[in-house]
Amino acid sequence: xxxxxxTDKCDLEKTVRYKKLYPPHLSxxxxxxxxxxxxxxxxxGHPFVSNDDYFIxxxxxxxxxxxxxxxxxxxxxxxxTCVFHPQNVKAAVVTCGGLAPGMNSAIAQLTNTLVGSYxxxxxxGVRYGFRGFLEPSLSLFPLNPDTxxxxxxxxxxxxxxxxxxxxxxxxxxxxxxNGFNQVYIIGGGPIDGTLKASQQIFEEVKRRKMKCxxxxxxxxxxxxxxxxxxSFGFETSIEAAAQALRSIHCEASCSYHxxxxxxxxxxxxxxxxxxxxxxxxxxxxxxxxxFSFKLNSFLNHIYERVKxxxxxxxxxxxxxxxxxxxxxxxxxxxxxxxxxxxxxxxFDERMAExxxxxxxxxxxxxxxxxxxxxxxxxxxxxxxxxHGCFAGFSGFATSMINDMVAYIPLSELAGRTxxxxxxxxSEVVSMTGQDF
Numbered sequence: 001x002x003x004x005x006x007t008d009k010c011d012l013e014k015t016v017r018y019k020k021l022y023p024p025h026l027s028x029x030x031x032x033x034x035x036x037x038x039x040x041x042x043x044x045g046h047p048f049v050s051n052d053d054y055f056i057x058x059x060x061x062x063x064x065x066x067x068x069x070x071x072x073x074x075x076x077x078x079x080x081t082c083v084f085h086p087q088n089v090k091a092a093v094v095t096c097g098g099l100a101p102g103m104n105s106a107i108a109q110l111t112n113t114l115v116g117s118y119x120x121x122x123x124x125g126v127r128y129g130f131r132g133f134l135e136p137s138l139s140l141f142p143l144n145p146d147t148x149x150x151x152x153x154x155x156x157x158x159x160x161x162x163x164x165x166x167x168x169x170x171x172x173x174x175x176x177x178n179g180f181n182q183v184y185i186i187g188g189g190p191i192d193g194t195l196k197a198s199q200q201i202f203e204e205v206k207r208r209k210m211k212c213x214x215x216x217x218x219x220x221x222x223x224x225x226x227x228x229x230x231s232f233g234f235e236t237s238i239e240a241a242a243q244a245l246r247s248i249h250c251e252a253s254c255s256y257h258x259x260x261x262x263x264x265x266x267x268x269x270x271x272x273x274x275x276x277x278x279x280x281x282x283x284x285x286x287x288x289x290x291f292s293f294k295l296n297s298f299l300n301h302i303y304e305r306v307k308x309x310x311x312x313x314x315x316x317x318x319x320x321x322x323x324x325x326x327x328x329x330x331x332x333x334x335x336x337x338x339x340x341x342x343x344x345x346x347f348d349e350r351m352a353e354x355x356x357x358x359x360x361x362x363x364x365x366x367x368x369x370x371x372x373x374x375x376x377x378x379x380x381x382x383x384x385x386x387h388g389c390f391a392g393f394s395g396f397a398t399s400m401i402n403d404m405v406a407y408i409p410l411s412e413l414a415g416r417t418x419x420x421x422x423x424x425x426s427e428v429v430s431m432t433g434q435d436f
Contacts (some may be wrong), residue, residue, distance in 0.1 A: 003204055007039070008342060011157060012051035012202040016068050016069075016070055017067050017068070017069050017070070017133075018069075018070050018071075018072055018318075018383055018393035019071050019072065020074070021071055021072065021073055021074065021391070021406075021409055022074055022409070023074060023272075023291075023386070023388075023393045023394075023395060023396035023407045023408065023409045024202070024206070024393065024394050024395040024396070024409060025392050025393055025394070026083055026213065026393075026394055027083070027392060028115060028206075029206050029209045030209060030211050032313050032391070033083050033211065033430060034083065034093045035081045035082070035083055035084075036081070036082045036083070036084070036085050036178075037080070037081065037082070037391070038078055038080055038081065038082050039077060039082075039118055039119065040078050040115070040117060041085060041314070046078065047077070048077070048078055048079055048080040049075050049076070049077035049078065049079060049285055049436065050079075051074070051079065052093070053074070053075040053182055053390075054072040054073060054074055054075065054362070055072065055073055055074075055397075055401075055402070055404055055406070056071075056072060057070070057071045057072070057073050057076055057227065057401050057402065057406075058070060058071065058401075059337075061203060070354060071227075071310055071388055073406035073407075073408065074392070074402055074406060074407045075370050075385055075404065075405070075406060075407075076384040076387065076388060076398055076405040076406055076407050077384060078390070078391070079387070079390075079391035081388070081391075082390040082391060082392070083211075083346065083391070083392035084181070084182070084389070084390050084392075086118045086119045086120055086258060087261060087266045087310075088120075088177050088181070089114075089122065089181060089182055090121055090124070090178040090180050090181060090182070091107050091120060091122065091124070091125065091176065091180065091181075091183070091184065091186065091191075091389075092124055092125075092126055092140075092178070092179070092182070092183045093110060093111070093123065093124070093125050093131065093143060093159070093184045093185075093186070093188065093360045094125070094126035094132065094133070094159065094183070094184070094185055094186070095107070095129065095157040095159045095160070095161045096123065096130055096161055096162065096163070096188045096190050096193070096194040096197070097129070097161060097163055097187075097193050097219075097220070098161070098220070098221070098366055099156050099157065099161055099189040099193045099325065099365060099366040099367055100161065100188075100219045100220065100221050100231070100232070100233035100234075100237070100356070101155060101221075101232075101233040101234040101236035101237060101366075101367075101368055101369060101370035101371070101374050102159040102232040102236065102370035102374040102375060102377065102378035103156065103186055103219060103233070103378070103381050104148075104151040104152050104154055104155075104158055104370075105150060105151075105232075105370055105374070105375045105378040106186050106217050106378040106379065106381060106382040106383070107125070107151065107157070107158065107159065107186070107382065108148040108149075108152055108379070108382070109144065109378070109379035109380075109382040109384060110149050110217070110382035110383065110386055111145065111147075111148045111220075111343045111385075112145060112185055113382065113383040113386040113387070113402065114300040114386050115143070115144060115145055115222075115323070117386070118390060119127075123142070123143040123144065123180075124140040124143065124180075125138070125140065125141035125142070125143050125159040125379055125391060126138075126140060126141075126142065126159065126161045127139070127141060127159055127160050127161070128159070128160040128161065129161050129162030129187075129308055130162065130165060130166050130171055130197065131157075131162050131164050131166065132160075132162075132177075133166070133170075133171050133175070134166055134170055134174055135176035139419075140178075141158070141159060142323065143415060145368045149300070149363055150380070152369075152370070152375055153365075154201055154369055155367040155369045155370075156370050157186075161432040163189075163193065165192075165193065165194075165196075165394060166338065168197065168200035168201045168203070168204045168273070169198075169204055171201050171204075172201060172204040172205055172210075172291040175201075175205070175206075175210075175212060177309075177339060180217075180333065181210075181211055181212045181213070182213045182389045183201075183212065183214045184215050184216075184217065184329065184382075184385055184386075184389070185198045185201075185214070185215070185216045185217070186216075186217045186219055187216065187219060187408070188219050188222070188231065188320045188414060189266060190219025190220075190221065190224065190225050190413055190414055190415065190417050191415065191416075191417060192214070195216065195218065195225065195410065195414045196414045196415060198214065198216045198310055198410055199395065199410040199413075199414040199415075200416070201214060202277075202394060202410060203395075205394070205399060206394070206395070207381075208228060211354045212394070213236060213389035213390075213392065213393065214384040214394050214395055215388055215389050215393070215394070215396060215397070216385075216397040216410060216435075217378075217381045217382055217385050217397070217398055217410070217412075218231060218233055218397045218398075218399060218413070219232055219233055219378075220233075220234075221233050221234055221237040221265050221272060221347070221365060221366060221402060222265050222266055222267065222268070222269060222271065222272055223269070223271040223272065224266075224268050224269035224271060224273075224402055224417040224418055224419075225413055225414060225417070225418065225419045226412070226413055226416045226417060227399070227401070227408060227413060227418075228397075228399045228400075228401070228408075228418075229399070229400050229401050229402070230377075230400065231376050232370070232374050232377040232378040232381060233370060233378070234271075234272075235371065235373055235374055236238075236368060236369075236370045236373075236374045237265075237272070237365035237368070238256075238272070238275050238276055238365075239279075239371065240361075240364050240365045240368045241272070241299075241361050241364070241365045242276055242277045242279045242280040244262075244274060244283070244359070244361040244364050244365075245276065245280040245282050245283070245313070245315075245361070246280065247280070248260050248262060248286070248357070248361075249280075249282045249313060249316045250312065251357065251396060252298040252310055252311040252312075252313055253310070253365050255355050255357065256310070256350065257310065257313050257347075257353045257354055257355050258309065258310075258311040258312075258356075258357050259305055259306060259311070259313075259314065259355065259356050259357065259359040259415065260311070260312070260313045260314065260357045260358075260359065261300060261314050261316060261339060261340055261343075261356060261357070261358050261359070262313065262314065262315050262316065262333075262335055262358075262361060263316050263317075263318065263358075263359070263360040263361070263362075264276055264315060264316070264317055264318070264361055264362060265317070265318055265362050265365065265366075266288060266289065266317030266318050266319055266320070266366070267289070267317075267318040267319040268289060268319055268417045268419075269288075269289065269290065269317075269319075269418060269419050269420060270286075270288020270290055270291075270317045270319075270320070270419075270420045270425075271287055271420055272276065272317065272338060272365075273286055273287070273288050273315050273316070273317040273320075274288060274420050274425065274427075274428055275284065276315060277315050277431070277432070278427060278428060278431065281431065282313055283313045284301075284302065284305045284312045284313050284314065284430060284433075284434075285298065285301060285302060285305075285312070285313075285314045285315070285317045285432055286314075286315045286428050286434070286435050287314070287315070287317060287318075287320035287321060288317045288319075288320050288420060288425070289317060289319035289322060290420050290425070291322055291425060292323055293434075293435050295324060295342060295414040297341060297436030298434070298436040299346040300346075300436075301435070301436055302343065302346075302435075303347065303350065303352070304345060305324075306338070306347075306352075307352075308340045313383065313389045314339075314341065315423050316335065316336055318334070318362075319340060320335055321335030321338065322335065324333065324339075325338055325339055331427060336358065340356050340358065343356060344356065357375050362381070363423075370386070377400065378414040380400070380405060381398045381399070381400070381405070382398075384398045384405045384413060385398045388407050393407055395409060395410045396408060396409055396419065397410055399411055
């Protein structure tokens with residue numbers, strides 16, 4: 001909407017209110033919190049960030065009289081004053097949930113910042129996710145510039161990972177017993193995974209009034225975390241999936257009446273499936289959790305595609321088709337086996353052959369080394385997480401928003417997901433021609 005007069009500006013201002021998303025700070029529950037000059041000031045010329053420095057997340061203007069709440073994000077970066085003295089810090093780093101490209105880059109740059117900028121001597125990696133806090137047999141892994149030197153060249157996480165989420169009380173007991181006062185958690189899972197668990201761990205730390213900063217470096221190749229522009233590793237994973245689809249396309253096109261069913265990540269949101277479909281431009285149908293479909297119309301679409309060109313390719317997000325499956329103990333079930341059975345039945349009823357080819361490219365997409373862009377992205381988030389903890393923030397996540405880094409309260413991220421907007425979905429529909 002163009003602003004043509006001062007009146008237009010005033011009208012816009014009447015429809016906008018601002019909400020500051022300020023992350024929790026140790027001073028809220030630690031009464032005897034000391035302060036120290038940031039050691040970065042000794043190097044001279046290092047720009048510090050003020051705690052009054054916010055930026056707007058949504059830069060669009062409301063084109064109606066409806067009141068719009070603009071969220072203001074606290075700019076990330078080193079503060080002039082710290083609440084931790086480097087000599088007194090013992091840091092823990094843990095990677096949780098599914099693997100994602102860039103996890104090693106986040107570990108490496110976090111370590112380099114803690115050592116190179118703040119001079120830390122005690123940084124320990126917790127093995128295999130949260131379970132590493134609780135199992136004595138899983139020894140802690142020393143992190144320093146030598147042990148993280150070339151890990152960015154590798155996929156996965158040098159610390160290992162796990163989807164297990166123990167009770168927050170048990171984790172905080174282990175944090176206290178080990179003397180950790182900075183905990184860095186690399187993970188995603190906003191509904192029932194790492195983000196939600198991290199919020200619970202932070203709340204327990206706060207309840208005990210511990211001088212311990214809890215920071216999350218969010219990652220998920222589902223790219224479904226609310227308020228986060230793009231999760232690191234997502235771009236690399238899309239590249240890997242698109243490359244896999246080229247190979248699957250070759251196999252399917254060389255097979256008689258092949259129907260390739262390709263499963264990709266996306267239990268709650270279909271961003272991965274949508275962007276893989278658009279990037280590869282090879283699929284005949286795409287199914288995601290956000291948009292329901294009529295199964296019989298879908299099957300007819302696939303049948304007609306096989307008749308027309310000899311094969312078909314279907315991209316299926318993990319959480320798609322939930323209305324056609326019975327939920328298991330975790331609240332969801334895999335639709336692909338049901339889908340493949342329905343395709344066989346539909347073709348059999350029409351005396352036609354369907355050569356079903358199933359591929360799960362999730363593991364390929366998760367485990368490849370990150371590309372340069374995701375290396376950079378993960379490294380920036382790792383470094384800024386360190387600055388946030390030294391400044392005394394806790395219960396926060398670092399995130400890129402509008403190409404700037406913010407500290408976001410975990411309470412604003414846990415328990416909710418973002419979904420594919422209708423405009424993006426319409427691009428897929430127009431490409432595949434699906435109408436079901």
